[in-house]
Amino acid sequence: MVGVDNREEIRDFLLTRRAKLTPEQVGLPGGGRRRVPGLRREEVAVLAGVSPEWYTRLEKGHIVGVSEDVLDAVARALRLSDIERQHLFNLARAAKPVRTPPRRTAPKIPASVQRILDSMAGTAAFVRTGRLDIAAANALGRALYSPVLDEPAHRGNIARFDFLDPRAADYYPDHDGALSVAVALLRTEAGRTPNDPALTELIGELATRSEAFRTRWGAHDVRSHKGGVKTFNHPVVGYLELAYDSMELVAAPGLVLTAYTAEPASPSADSLNLLATWAATEALQSSRLAQPSTEHRDADTLSEEGTNKPT
Numbered sequence: 001m002v003g004v005d006n007r008e009e010i011r012d013f014l015l016t017r018r019a020k021l022t023p024e025q026v027g028l029p030g031g032g033r034r035r036v037p038g039l040r041r042e043e044v045a046v047l048a049g050v051s052p053e054w055y056t057r058l059e060k061g062h063i064v065g066v067s068e069d070v071l072d073a074v075a076r077a078l079r080l081s082d083i084e085r086q087h088l089f090n091l092a093r094a095a096k097p098v099r100t101p102p103r104r105t106a107p108k109i110p111a112s113v114q115r116i117l118d119s120m121a122g123t124a125a126f127v128r129t130g131r132l133d134i135a136a137a138n139a140l141g142r143a144l145y146s147p148v149l150d151e152p153a154h155r156g157n158i159a160r161f162d163f164l165d166p167r168a169a170d171y172y173p174d175h176d177g178a179l180s181v182a183v184a185l186l187r188t189e190a191g192r193t194p195n196d197p198a199l200t201e202l203i204g205e206l207a208t209r210s211e212a213f214r215t216r217w218g219a220h221d222v223r224s225h226k227g228g229v230k231t232f233n234h235p236v237v238g239y240l241e242l243a244y245d246s247m248e249l250v251a252a253p254g255l256v257l258t259a260y261t262a263e264p265a266s267p268s269a270d271s272l273n274l275l276a277t278w279a280a281t282e283a284l285q286s287s288r289l290a291q292p293s294t295e296h297r298d299a300d301t302l303s304e305e306g307t308n309k310p311t
Contacts, residue, residue: 007061047077090191130189143279163210183216184223
């Protein structure tokens, strides 16, 4: 059985990267009217050191058998970032014939990873899949992403919340940026695991239900998400500006641990502490509701003793 026919993916990715460049940016003479934005195919071919016919064939998706050296030359010609270059190589790898498609199973969270999460006091931490499913979290991480996790229909998926929940527009001060990041991460994952049926189902669902998703998906942008600053407008504590650091778990391939921290002695640090207090209070109340009251237990005990009392 052959791999996924991703010729359209390859074509659109190369086309959108080419459209972002101008002749002046790559040291070629400009001028003249152009029917489409960006470089022409012939110009990319010159920069990559291949024939125009060969590059045209590549941009039509015929990537099987292309050497890594040639792909590197094309990546340099198009000035691809590291993550874009990796995406191109992932697309080339997905185009190769395979006997059986890889089977994707639900990720298993090692107990040690959950202990690590729980030990990160004052830090909102969670583990996610490449599909943006929240697979595990500590108490503060669950509190931070409570709008994502409190709606069963989202199934713990950040992208579903971002595009399908109207609360997302308030939750993210930079809502447009958050949507673009989510799509770029899913596009990156699609290049890495093209045969993942759960990912295909998620993308199909979002494309069907969200115009905002469809528009961004067509841009073919990819990205890594290793660190930076993110802002939230949490429904309980309000505005939060948090630094995030993400790392892939070597012991659990496909899973990414992300930790959010606040600048010490900042308003966001105070709000994060308040969120931790709220989370602890909610957990305590839930625990009490899950247990029968002492009065009820005493009444049940007396009733049972009266029933069993010898005559």
